[in-house]
Amino acid sequence: MGQRYRITETASGASFFCEEGQSVLQAMESQHLGCVKVGCRGGGCGLCRVQVHSGRYECGRMSIRHINAQARELGQALACRLLPHSDLAIEFLGLADSQEPAPAPVSPVMTQQQRQEVSK
Amino acid sequence: MKKGVLRPGHVQLRVLDMTRALEHYVDLLGLIEMDRDDKGRVYLKGWTETDKFSVVLREADEPGLDFMAFKVIDDATLGRLTEDLVAFGCAVESIPAGELKDCGRRIRFQAPSGHRFELYAEKKVTGKWGLAEVNPEAWPRGLKGMRATRMDHALLYGDELPATLRLFTEVLGFSLAEQVLDPEGNRIAQFLTLSMKAHDVAFIHHPEKGKLHHVSFFLDTWDDVLRAADLISMTNTSIDIGPTRHGLTHGKTIYFFDPSGNRNEVFCGGDYHYPDQPTVTWTTDQLGKAIFYHDRQLNERFLTALT
Numbered sequence: 001m002g003q004r005y006r007i008t009e010t011a012s013g014a015s016f017f018c019e020e021g022q023s024v025l026q027a028m029e030s031q032h033l034g035c036v037k038v039g040c041r042g043g044g045c046g047l048c049r050v051q052v053h054s055g056r057y058e059c060g061r062m063s064i065r066h067i068n069a070q071a072r073e074l075g076q077a078l079a080c081r082l083l084p085h086s087d088l089a090i091e092f093l094g095l096a097d098s099q100e101p102a103p104a105p106v107s108p109v110m111t112q113q114q115r116q117e118v119s120k
Numbered sequence: 121m122k123k124g125v126l127r128p129g130h131v132q133l134r135v136l137d138m139t140r141a142l143e144h145y146v147d148l149l150g151l152i153e154m155d156r157d158d159k160g161r162v163y164l165k166g167w168t169e170t171d172k173f174s175v176v177l178r179e180a181d182e183p184g185l186d187f188m189a190f191k192v193i194d195d196a197t198l199g200r201l202t203e204d205l206v207a208f209g210c211a212v213e214s215i216p217a218g219e220l221k222d223c224g225r226r227i228r229f230q231a232p233s234g235h236r237f238e239l240y241a242e243k244k245v246t247g248k249w250g251l252a253e254v255n256p257e258a259w260p261r262g263l264k265g266m267r268a269t270r271m272d273h274a275l276l277y278g279d280e281l282p283a284t285l286r287l288f289t290e291v292l293g294f295s296l297a298e299q300v301l302d303p304e305g306n307r308i309a310q311f312l313t314l315s316m317k318a319h320d321v322a323f324i325h326h327p328e329k330g331k332l333h334h335v336s337f338f339l340d341t342w343d344d345v346l347r348a349a350d351l352i353s354m355t356n357t358s359i360d361i362g363p364t365r366h367g368l369t370h371g372k373t374i375y376f377f378d379p380s381g382n383r384n385e386v387f388c389g390g391d392y393h394y395p396d397q398p399t400v401t402w403t404t405d406q407l408g409k410a411i412f413y414h415d416r417q418l419n420e421r422f423l424t425a426l427t
Contacts, residue, residue, distance in 0.1 A: 039425035041358035043136060044183040044381015047425055061136040063381065063427070064181040095424060 123293030234329025
């Protein structure tokens with residue numbers, strides 16, 4: 001069996017084990033705990049946002065709307081994409097207001113206004 | 121169809137990881153990969169669809185819906201609808217033919233709900249996948265996973281539902297098939313159709329504009345929905361709820377998520393609607409039953425897990 005780490009959610013005091021390579025949310029669900037809300041489990045919806053207070057970890061791909069570069073720097077993560085490499089202390093935050101404005105243009109097509117500006 | 125708008129044509133979805141997205145949409149849902157383009161987008165469709173594609177996947181750092189498009193009857197209709205949309209107050213963007221492979225010129229506009237929609241008249245017809253055009257067999261062999269037959273509809277979350285309803289009914293010719301009303305008579309959900317289907321697109325009130333709740337794919341039978349649920353377990357795919365039945369539309373359904381967190385539905389059955397028929401109404405005090413007919417309870421995830 002691989003390495004196992006203890007994850008502690010500080011707001012509720014709940015703690016559970018997470019195996020190396022397993023996401024924190026997956027480990028929590030498999031142990032029938034609910035200290036972090038479960039949404040899409042795919043890094044998209046932002047429901048399982050947590051603050052990591054201590055420990056080493058890496059993250060899979062997460063929607064920039066919910067975890068932007070600054071939030072990442074501050075130790076925020078989506079629990080469904082949070083892979084521990086040591087024991088972790090985390091705190092459930094949940095869905096935040098959007099951190100990013102509307103996404104990039106859907107295709108490289110100019111608006112009428114841009115077209116007029118180019119043709120000036 | 122009153123204004124020449126035919127049916128849902130395509131959705132463009134953002135995914136965080138294209139490889140994982142294709143494992144989901146092709147291997148699990150059973151959509152057919154039809155093409156790719158130099159922007160890295162992948163074009164898919166359900167096997168019964170006769171046009172070349174109905175789902176376009178684009179890799180991005182935020183999942184969600186780029187736009188949903190409806191096919192119109194001909195290019196003259198596209199021209200007339202452009203004028204009608206401008207008269208309604210929409211900013212209309214013109215996108216040249218070929219920007220999406222084998223698709224004619226498109227016009228794009230934003231609904232008051234914050235969602236981007238497109239209209240187009242022409243797309244390459246490739247026929248039903250795996251079947252001869254003449255004397256077609258019942259179904260093609262070699263389909264994968266859930267064998268989804270077609271991209272059917274999308275449920276979108278946003279605000280300004282009354283103005284969005286006016287746009288879709290008065291300008292685009294949709295009918296209001298089903299609705300949910302609160303005690304003051306405010307409409308918090310509107311299910312709109314161009315056809316006999318209970319919905320081609322639906323909106324639920326939500327304070328943030330432009331959110332995707334789910335994109336839905338049609339299956340033939342309740343056994344197919346059960347089999348889809350089995351495949352969701354076999355592949356350890358993130359499930360939302362089901363198999364169950366909706367009160368609204370009475371469709372038999374299962375909700376689950378793609379690997380980027382976009383919600384999908386596969387469903388079968390459900391009510392039909394003709395334009396002369398009265399709108400089916402549910403009330404907010406029965407909202408749990410309206411959404412999940414058996415549990416009769418809304419889960420928080422239904423209201424908040426969006427992309």
